[in-house]
Amino acid sequence: MNLHSSRSRITLARAAYSALAWAVQPLLRRKLRRRAVAEPGYAEQVPERFGHYMPETWGQDGRGQWVWVHAVSLGETRAAAILLQALRQKMPSMRLLLTHNTATGRAEGQKLLQEGDVQVWVPWDTLAATRAFVAQFRPAVGVLMETEIWPNLIASCAEASVPLALANARLNAKSEAGALRMAPLSRPAYAALSAVWAQTEADAQRLRNVGAKVDAVLGNLKFDVQPDAAQLARAGQWRKDLSLPVLLFASSREGEEAQLLAELKKNPQALQAVQWLIVPRHPQRFDAVAQLCADAGFAVSRRSQWDHGLPQPEGAVWIGDSLGEMPLYYGLADVALMGGSFEPLGGQNLIESLACGTSVVLGPHTFNFSEVSDLAVLSGAALRSADMAAAVQQALALVQSPQARMAAETSARDLLQQHRGAAEATAEAVLQLMLR
Incomplete structure (x- = not known):
């Protein structure tokens, strides 16, 4: 396959993905309403999921300063807590932008906030929402915890020159196989990350296989846990x-x-x-x-x-x-x-x-x-x-x-x-x- 053909496949895959992400937004809203019946946290600040972040001063006040950490759910938020403790020791005046996908992750993340920090939902992976998120906050750096790969979010960060890392990164064999099947979409996303820090050498090899440039194998953050x-x-x-x-x-x-x-x-x-x-x-x-x-x-x-x-x-x-x-x-x-x-x-x-x-x-x-x-x-x-x-x-x-x-x-x-x-x-x- 020549280079032109390969690029065409990548472009088509990204376009199809973006169109699908845009088209299913009504289904996502319905799903959130259903989930909120059992977990009221899913009804909180729903517009944020679609790129509408209020108040406006959140973005303007800390623009270019935010250390953005994305922890999708409960387990990733607990790993993020360990990293944040170490980050605050190195940067005592750090301003944290903390994002999640799930209500349990958001509830756990509230315990990690200090004065001047902000917690919002990560946007649904449409081009419009991810670009709005990046433009609103303009993080100094972004850290995705463990497994979170969203093609449009990563692309929007790259467009805005926001360095974005995958930390405590892991990839099992099943996920590797899935990423390889979706290579025209997943490989450019992995390759666009500014840094990848894997948990183990086995994770690192699988991540390389799907297109990531692995900078280092740093171990598992959770080994540093200190129980309450x-x-x-x-x-x-x-x-x-x-x-x-x-x-x-x-x-x-x-x-x-x-x-x-x-x-x-x-x-x-x-x-x-x-x-x-x-x-x-x-x-x-x-x-x-x-x-x-x-x-x-x-x-x-x-x-x-x-x-x-x-x-x-x-x-x-x-x-x-x-x-x-x-x-x-x-x-x-x-x-x-x-x-x-x-x-x-x-x-x-x-x-x-x-x-x-x-x-x-x-x-x-x-x-x-x-x-x-x-x-x-x-x-x-x-x-x-x-x-x-x-x-x-x-x-x-x-x-x-x-x-x-x-x-x-x-x-x-x-x-x-x-x-x-x-x-x-x-x-x-x-x-x-x-x-x-």
Whole structure:
């Protein structure tokens, strides 16, 4: 294929994508209205999603100064929090422009704001909206967290000479294959990034394959996590009142709670020997998971109803229906099953659990976090199970073995120590990108 033909394909792909992004805007508005029924945050500042940012002074006041960080959802926002702490140490007067796609990410991001900072929705990826966003704020630098690639947003930044980096970058094999299928659209977007800082060498190679110029492999920001000390202290106080060890199902996803409840019904000992605590990944499912437990015949006690400390166990399944309290839940637990890994969903990040000193049992599906999961299993900081039945048995065995839990905690502490430093390195890379 000659160069002219290749450029024509790229132009056509971008034009078709832009036309589609423009055409589906009414569907996006309808989707936001539906989501807002369960999560009112989706009804906030809807015009921002289409490039209308008010008040006008937001853009004028900090033009050319904003350090823009985009964290799509909850997990990316928690990674951004680690980076922001390092950035503020290097730039104490930094003005932050923080953007998100999801209501959970936005709610978590509000905790990171300081005086003079601004939080808005990232625009839908039309040419008009992305150009309006860049013109309004004119960031000094932009940092996309982990996986966020939006062709028109990246192109609008390039047009305006706004340096844009992909930080804590990761790309699994499935996403790589998808990007390669859409190469006329995705390859120019990756290539237009000013910098890419990968988590691992495997991520770096996949990113190179799809067109990114990888500047460095800086590690995973989440290894630098420092769990909330106040929440861990509260968990320590509450643990004194527990009559049973706590087994946590952390960040559970749809279909996985049903697997666990089926195991508990088949194995009454698994219910009687420990206190079960289920924390769904997505807040819009809190009510549904509580109802699922009740329909299965289990008594239910919800975190939102714990007015004065913990309720008594008495056979109830606890539901962690709150946001921002994972350190509390991990601190309460002796062992955690990691959600997202018992259905083919790719798992969840287990680093926060390890940092809280909680033993971890993984399911078979961890492709979104394959390297850290493999490292944890190889080091003895985590166990891997073939299915939910095996995971419950392994978790119960861990609960009954303080020595095994202590060994896993020691391995986790060593693993975290070996891989820290990404926050400092990434913050320095952002600073150098601004100075280019």
